[in-house]
Amino acid sequence: MLDKLTNAMDFHTKALVLRSERQRVIAGNIANADTPGFAARDSNFADALREASGSSGGTYSTASLAGTASAGANGVSHPRHIPLGSGSGGSASGGADGEQGYVVQTQPRLDGNSVDLDRERAAFADNAVRYEATLRFINGQGKTMLAAITGQ
Amino acid sequence: MSMFSVFGISGSAVSAQSQRLNVVASNLANADAVAGPDGQPYKARQVVFQTTPMGADGGAGVRVDAVTESQTPGRKVHEPANPMADADGYVTHSNVNAVEEMFNMISASRAYQNNIEVMNTAKNLLLKTLQLGT
Numbered sequence: 001m002l003d004k005l006t007n008a009m010d011f012h013t014k015a016l017v018l019r020s021e022r023q024r025v026i027a028g029n030i031a032n033a034d035t036p037g038f039a040a041r042d043s044n045f046a047d048a049l050r051e052a053s054g055s056s057g058g059t060y061s062t063a064s065l066a067g068t069a070s071a072g073a074n075g076v077s078h079p080r081h082i083p084l085g086s087g088s089g090g091s092a093s094g095g096a097d098g099e100q101g102y103v104v105q106t107q108p109r110l111d112g113n114s115v116d117l118d119r120e121r122a123a124f125a126d127n128a129v130r131y132e133a134t135l136r137f138i139n140g141q142g143k144t145m146l147a148a149i150t151g152q
Numbered sequence: 153m154s155m156f157s158v159f160g161i162s163g164s165a166v167s168a169q170s171q172r173l174n175v176v177a178s179n180l181a182n183a184d185a186v187a188g189p190d191g192q193p194y195k196a197r198q199v200v201f202q203t204t205p206m207g208a209d210g211g212a213g214v215r216v217d218a219v220t221e222s223q224t225p226g227r228k229v230h231e232p233a234n235p236m237a238d239a240d241g242y243v244t245h246s247n248v249n250a251v252e253e254m255f256n257m258i259s260a261s262r263a264y265q266n267n268i269e270v271m272n273t274a275k276n277l278l279l280k281t282l283q284l285g286t
Contacts, residue, residue: 020155021209023277027158027270028212031165034172034263035201035214117266128273135280142285 005145012137014052018045019131025100026124029115036111040103040120155281157207158274162267164206164213169267171216172199172260176253183248186236194246195221196253222247 025041032038105114175197182194199216206213224247232241 017154020277023274024154024158024161024209024211027161027274028206030266030270031161031214032201032203032212033266034169034259035203038203038212041212121266124270124273128277131277132280135277135284139284 009138009141011053012134012141015049016131016134016138018043018048018052019127019134021048022127023124023131026120026127029103029120030117030124033113033115033117033120036113038113038115040115041100042103042123043100154207154209154211155274155278157209157211159271160206161211161213162271162274164204164215165267166264166271168199168201168214168216169260169264173257173264175199175219176257176260179248179253180250180257182246183250183253185246186234186243193226193244194248195223195226196246196248197221 022043022045025043029040029042032040103114103116103119106116106119108114179196185194187193198220200218200220201214202217204213204215205211226247227245228242229245230241231237231243234243237243
């Protein structure tokens with residue numbers, strides 16, 4: 001009985017953990033913006049979330065979260081295609097199976113550092129907003145349950 | 153809770169950048185120095201950043217690995233009247249390049265601001281997490 005109450009929230013808590021994880025990774029990238037030879041990391045959120053919530057089989061479909069909804073697990077439409085990370089050049093390469101990949105450089109630097117500060121700032125702000133959104137979802141679900149329990 | 157290690161990561165970056173700013177300050181202060189206590193002209197210093205693991209879950213912090221001295225030859229100025237002049241009448245000044253130092257200063261201060269903002273965002277998110285359910 002009780003797990004029926006918490007199951008719906010479970011999905012969002014997993015997303016929240018992944019968001020905070022990504023926030024940490026991006027903070028590390030920004031901190032090392034001037035470190036020679038540092039390779040920027042990032043993770044593919046959709047893949048990570050699919051892996052995190054895959055076994056539990058929550059009520060939400062994670063397939064539609066990926067940018068390529070109809071594509072397979074690695075963003076490829078054919079099993080023999082080589083996965084390219086997720087679409088636009090700004091995202092992490094690799095990073096399949098929810099693990100971290102290395103950011104693809106747009107403008108290589110002489111000191112071997114692959115941090116693009118503009119992109120990291122954008123990703124950080126974006127991730128912060130989505131973290132807050134997830135918080136609100138959890139809050140809202142908590143309120144809904146409370147209203148159901150109280151009975152009007 | 154991985155968001156807490158953001159403070160460690162950004163804090164390490166802030167401290168590294170402030171050390172860089174310190175080095176810039178001492179370079180600029182000594183830009184026109186002729187000779188130090190050891191009789192040698194001042195040599196421009198540079199910090200060397202290095203990535204350091206931060207926390208148990210593999211965060212990437214930064215630390216100052218070393219402070220190196222630039223080995224480029226100092227500026228030689230012809231001033232025969234100066235007591236520090238050599239036999240040919242040349243005075244060796246420090247090898248500080250003011251333009252490079254100004255660039256370093258701006259870059260360090262921007263990076264500092266950047267990391268402070270990261271910490272502010274993380275703090276706001278954590279505060280909102282604490283208010284969950286109220």
